[in-house]
Amino acid sequence: MRRFTREAGLWLLAIPILLWTLLPIYHIFLFSISSKDSAFSGALWPDKPTLRNFGTIVREEHFYLHHFWVQIWNSLWIAVAAGALTLAIATCAAFAISRLKVRGGRTVMNLALFTYFIPAAFLAIPMYKAMGAYELLNSRWSLVLAMVTLAAPYAIWVLKQASDKLPYELDEAARMDGATPLQLFRLVYLPLMTPSLVAIGTYALLLAWNEYLYAYLLLSHEQTITLAVALGHFISADDSPWELLMATGLVYALPPAAIYYAFRRYMVGGLTAGAVKA
Amino acid sequence: MAAVSFQELRKNFGSTQVLHGISLEIADGEFMVLVGPSGCGKSTLLRMLAGLEDITAGSIAIDDRVVNDLESKDRDIAMVFQSYALYPHMTVRDNMGFSLKLRKDKKTRIDERVARTAKILNLEPYLERYPRELSGGQRQRVAMGRAIVRDPKVFLFDEPLSNLDAKLRVAMRAEIKALHQRLQTTTVYVTHDQVEAMTMADRIAVMNEGRIEQLGAPLELYDRPANLFVAQFIGSPAMNVFEGILRDGAVEALGARWPAPKNKGIQGQPVRYGIRPEHLQPGRDGVPAEVVVVEPMGHETELLVRINDIDLIVVMHGRSAHAPGERIFLAPQAANAHLFDAASGRRI
Amino acid sequence: MIAVPGIALPRSRFAFKSSWQTWGAIMIAPYLLVFLAFVLYPVSYGLWLARDPASYARLFADPIFARTVVNTVVFLLIAVNLKFLLALWLSGFFVHERIWIRWLSIVFLLPWAVPSIPTIFSIRFMFNPEWGVINSVIFRLTAHDGPNWLNDPRIGLGLAMLTHIWKSLPFWTLILIAGRLAIPREQYEAASVDGASAWQKFRYVSWPSLRTLYLTSTILSMIWTLGDFNSVYLLTGGGPADLTHVLATLGIRYIRLDQVDLAMATIVCAMPLVLPLMWFMMKNLSRGDRQ
Ligand SMILES: Nc1ncnc2c1ncn2[C@@H]1O[C@H](COP(=O)(O)OP(=O)(O)O)[C@@H](O)[C@H]1O
Ligand SMILES: [Mg+2]
Numbered sequence: 001m002r003r004f005t006r007e008a009g010l011w012l013l014a015i016p017i018l019l020w021t022l023l024p025i026y027h028i029f030l031f032s033i034s035s036k037d038s039a040f041s042g043a044l045w046p047d048k049p050t051l052r053n054f055g056t057i058v059r060e061e062h063f064y065l066h067h068f069w070v071q072i073w074n075s076l077w078i079a080v081a082a083g084a085l086t087l088a089i090a091t092c093a094a095f096a097i098s099r100l101k102v103r104g105g106r107t108v109m110n111l112a113l114f115t116y117f118i119p120a121a122f123l124a125i126p127m128y129k130a131m132g133a134y135e136l137l138n139s140r141w142s143l144v145l146a147m148v149t150l151a152a153p154y155a156i157w158v159l160k161q162a163s164d165k166l167p168y169e170l171d172e173a174a175r176m177d178g179a180t181p182l183q184l185f186r187l188v189y190l191p192l193m194t195p196s197l198v199a200i201g202t203y204a205l206l207l208a209w210n211e212y213l214y215a216y217l218l219l220s221h222e223q224t225i226t227l228a229v230a231l232g233h234f235i236s237a238d239d240s241p242w243e244l245l246m247a248t249g250l251v252y253a254l255p256p257a258a259i260y261y262a263f264r265r266y267m268v269g270g271l272t273a274g275a276v277k278a
Numbered sequence: 279m280a281a282v283s284f285q286e287l288r289k290n291f292g293s294t295q296v297l298h299g300i301s302l303e304i305a306d307g308e309f310m311v312l313v314g315p316s317g318c319g320k321s322t323l324l325r326m327l328a329g330l331e332d333i334t335a336g337s338i339a340i341d342d343r344v345v346n347d348l349e350s351k352d353r354d355i356a357m358v359f360q361s362y363a364l365y366p367h368m369t370v371r372d373n374m375g376f377s378l379k380l381r382k383d384k385k386t387r388i389d390e391r392v393a394r395t396a397k398i399l400n401l402e403p404y405l406e407r408y409p410r411e412l413s414g415g416q417r418q419r420v421a422m423g424r425a426i427v428r429d430p431k432v433f434l435f436d437e438p439l440s441n442l443d444a445k446l447r448v449a450m451r452a453e454i455k456a457l458h459q460r461l462q463t464t465t466v467y468v469t470h471d472q473v474e475a476m477t478m479a480d481r482i483a484v485m486n487e488g489r490i491e492q493l494g495a496p497l498e499l500y501d502r503p504a505n506l507f508v509a510q511f512i513g514s515p516a517m518n519v520f521e522g523i524l525r526d527g528a529v530e531a532l533g534a535r536w537p538a539p540k541n542k543g544i545q546g547q548p549v550r551y552g553i554r555p556e557h558l559q560p561g562r563d564g565v566p567a568e569v570v571v572v573e574p575m576g577h578e579t580e581l582l583v584r585i586n587d588i589d590l591i592v593v594m595h596g597r598s599a600h601a602p603g604e605r606i607f608l609a610p611q612a613a614n615a616h617l618f619d620a621a622s623g624r625r626i
Numbered sequence: 627m628i629a630v631p632g633i634a635l636p637r638s639r640f641a642f643k644s645s646w647q648t649w650g651a652i653m654i655a656p657y658l659l660v661f662l663a664f665v666l667y668p669v670s671y672g673l674w675l676a677r678d679p680a681s682y683a684r685l686f687a688d689p690i691f692a693r694t695v696v697n698t699v700v701f702l703l704i705a706v707n708l709k710f711l712l713a714l715w716l717s718g719f720f721v722h723e724r725i726w727i728r729w730l731s732i733v734f735l736l737p738w739a740v741p742s743i744p745t746i747f748s749i750r751f752m753f754n755p756e757w758g759v760i761n762s763v764i765f766r767l768t769a770h771d772g773p774n775w776l777n778d779p780r781i782g783l784g785l786a787m788l789t790h791i792w793k794s795l796p797f798w799t800l801i802l803i804a805g806r807l808a809i810p811r812e813q814y815e816a817a818s819v820d821g822a823s824a825w826q827k828f829r830y831v832s833w834p835s836l837r838t839l840y841l842t843s844t845i846l847s848m849i850w851t852l853g854d855f856n857s858v859y860l861l862t863g864g865g866p867a868d869l870t871h872v873l874a875t876l877g878i879r880y881i882r883l884d885q886v887d888l889a890m891a892t893i894v895c896a897m898p899l900v901l902p903l904m905w906f907m908m909k910n911l912s913r914g915d916r917q
Binding site: 167169170172173174175176177178179183187188191192 | 328329330349350351355356357359360361363364365366367376377380381424428
């Protein structure tokens with residue numbers, strides 16, 4: 001009997017959790033398959049579900065969507081560039097700090113951690129001014145570099161933790177085998193770090209793809225903005241086409257969610273372990 | 279092949295000195311074992327020779343060439359680590375060929391040498407496996423293969439057997455020894471296990487607290503330990519040692535007179551009297567002792583006996599009819615006794 | 627210095643060490659450049675821009691500022707603590723070993739895995755007073771108009787907090803689940819044998835192990851919450867009448883109005899909140915790093 005009440009209690013808890021989690025997401029989905037007239041009916045399922053919204057997006061047939069393909073390309077370009085650059089910079093730094101024991105490595109690690117603990121929206125303001133000074137505003141590179149700045153500290157931290165776990169004798173053995181630092185890096189370190197590298201690359205990629213604030217500050221031209229900023233523009237007018245916004249939002253949200261779930265094993269294990277150490 | 283020479287070698291970690299001036303000559307083709315309790319500086323000495331630690335003072339020479347400032351890879355030495363340090367992402371073949379690949383040997387030559395080494399070590403069936411797919415003994419062999427394949431001037435081993443179980447350790451001990459007899463490469467072997475040292479070494483350097491206590495052939499150390507430390511470190515079970523006073527050719531200790539070698543020490547000198555367990559045999563007369571524990575091992579029997587509240591160990595060949603509580607008489611021979619100065623611990 | 631007989635050599639600098647140090651310097655340089663160019667220089671430049679006391683006078687004179695500070699503190703205290711109480715409670719739910727709970731936990735991660743913009747806009751539409759689904763339902767059930775939701779500053783801020791919680795609750799629940807799973811099962815079994823109730827098990831077994839993690843996580847979450855621009859900006863845009871701003875959105879608002887000195891002054895004013903939190907985290911992490 002006690003067992004039964006406990007199971008029932010668990011199930012009872014599951015319902016509000018499910019509702020709370022899914023309601024806003026289902027709402028997006030509902031709008032994106034509704035036609036303009038039926039979108040506001042308040043029904044749980046549209047009378048005539050339709051994929052017309054997606055057609056409109058693909059053909060760029062709305063004022064807000066005239067540059068859809070360019071913008072999604074920008075998002076992709078920036079995410080991939082930021083992911084790759086973060087990965088390269090952070091891997092080198094973690095290797096130098098953890099394996100080569102470079103002098104001052106601890107200090108650099110602390111500087112990185114310090115950066116990690118600056119609230120993102122606060123760093124955005126001076127960063128915006130600096131990008132202006134570097135004349136990078138409105139260039140994709142400004143967002144890429146900003147994202148690298150934000151992602152690298154955490155990336156270095158996690159990679160350093162992971163590489164500290166590799167036995168030091170491996171390096172010594174390689175050194176006695178005649179490996180130069182670069183050979184050690186390429187032939188021993190990188191292959192052994194692959195799982196962490198996948199996790200960190202994905203982390204940086206998703207961070208850049210999902211970023212709104214920095215993109216909104218640093219990019220303003222219709223041809224250079226990312227899809228995230230373009231979505232923000234929908235809200236500027238009261239009569240914005242909600243069903244198109246939601247459909248575009250769904251298109252925008254699907255890739256990161258898919259990547260996230262594909263790499264969940266790496267992400268959850270690797271990243272949460274490094275995120276907060278008790 | 280090469281001779282190795284340490285001259286007044288010192289090592290500091292920060293402000294603490296862990297090696298206090300080590301001088302040691304290792305002959306070409308010799309199997310030298312560095313043995314000592316954990317923390318005495320064996321690994322540090324070996325790693326300085328390997329080029330993994332820098333040298334605070336003194337010098338190391340290989341074949342008369344001072345290598346202090348040479349990188350590891352230019353010293354032409356190979357090392358087997360305690361943890362094996364195999365590359366987990368490479369097959370046995372790649373692990374063994376890695377150093378050759380780095381020095382840009384031709385592929386055919388690498389294959390040929392790896393094959394030859396694998397044959398010596400019976401690793402041929404495992405060449406395509408990864409380290410995680412091997413047993414402890416096989417990993418150990420791969421680690422040795424990685425060293426052999428380079429045909430270096432000197433082999434270094436740092437406690438290579440301590441991760442193996444007791445049975446495998448004995449087997450590998452013989453294998454390493456046989457390998458050395460076959461290759462005749464100068465070898466420096468570090469261990470804390472005196473049995474390993476005794477069974478494998480041409481010569482042993484017994485180390486303690488950053489110093490070499492004694493250097494010599496295994497049985498030389500066993501028969502003529504230079505001081506109390508070596509006397510008690512070498513041999514198992516350890517030598518019985520107790521305090522006494524030298525008087526009229528015998529040592530007065532534990533309320534009895536113990537025969538001592540002639541013409542040693544001075545009358546009335548306080549000494550430590552040492553006698554190995556197998557030299558302390560029960561007889562018809564001698565020093566009375568009480569049997570406390572009997573430990574039969576089959577081929578021999580260990581007795582724990584008590585004299586004046588001091589416990590001594592007696593090892594008897596074969597089986598023994600003694601029982602706990604029994605009184606026996608111990609009659610050591612003067613020739614087997616070791617005398618050490620009570621103050622300095624040095625052999626008299 | 628002890629005299630060294632034999633082949634006396636000057637104290638040697640290891641050749642490999644210098645080549646390895648050189649490579650170390652080369653490999654750490656890219657990050658150092660990023661740090662100098664995009665953290666150190668901007669921050670110093672920004673602080674230099676914020677040096678004029680007149681900016682602070684103007685900032686304090688701005689009627690929104692005081693309200694923003696209050697909003698920020700309320701946001702921080704209520705949203706973060708509520709989120710962590712929920713996360714603590716939910717982590718206790720999700721550690722039950724049932725296959726359906728595993729599936730539920732995967733769904734539960736969605737808010738974290740999906741980008742903010744579409745979901746926050748979705749919430750914004752749900753709460754639209756005229757066409758939103760919430761008020762439609764209320765009207766259908768009660769035949770009365772629902773509240774004005776986002777047009778009411780208090781409700782607006784409350785909804786921004788809920789949005790923030792919705793988005794980041796999964797992540798912190800996950801962290802606390804990991805913390806709970808790290809507690810050896812024997813401890814619970816021993817407590818059961820001793821006749822502990824569910825509450826006592828939490829109080830005497832779970833909580834002592836989770837306490838540090840809970841505290842560190844709360845502090846880190848506070849830092850991130852201070853930097854959370856999206857939950858407020860995308861939901862209310864700071865409105866109505868700029869009454870739901872927090873420091874993060876206020877700073878950005880000044881930037882958009884081209885008042886950089888005010889924007890920087892806003893950040894400087896947030897420092898008393900931020901610095902202790904940062905100090906706590908730095909201390910904590912570098913300690914964990916050393917062991
Ligand atoms: N990297 C190091 N830093 C500081 N002290 C060290 C270091 N390596 C070894 N030591 C110290 O030097 C002494 C000798 O160590 P080691 O050579 O490893 O001993 P052994 O191999 O004989 O057990 C020990 O007291 C050890 O604590
Ligand atoms: Mg050692």
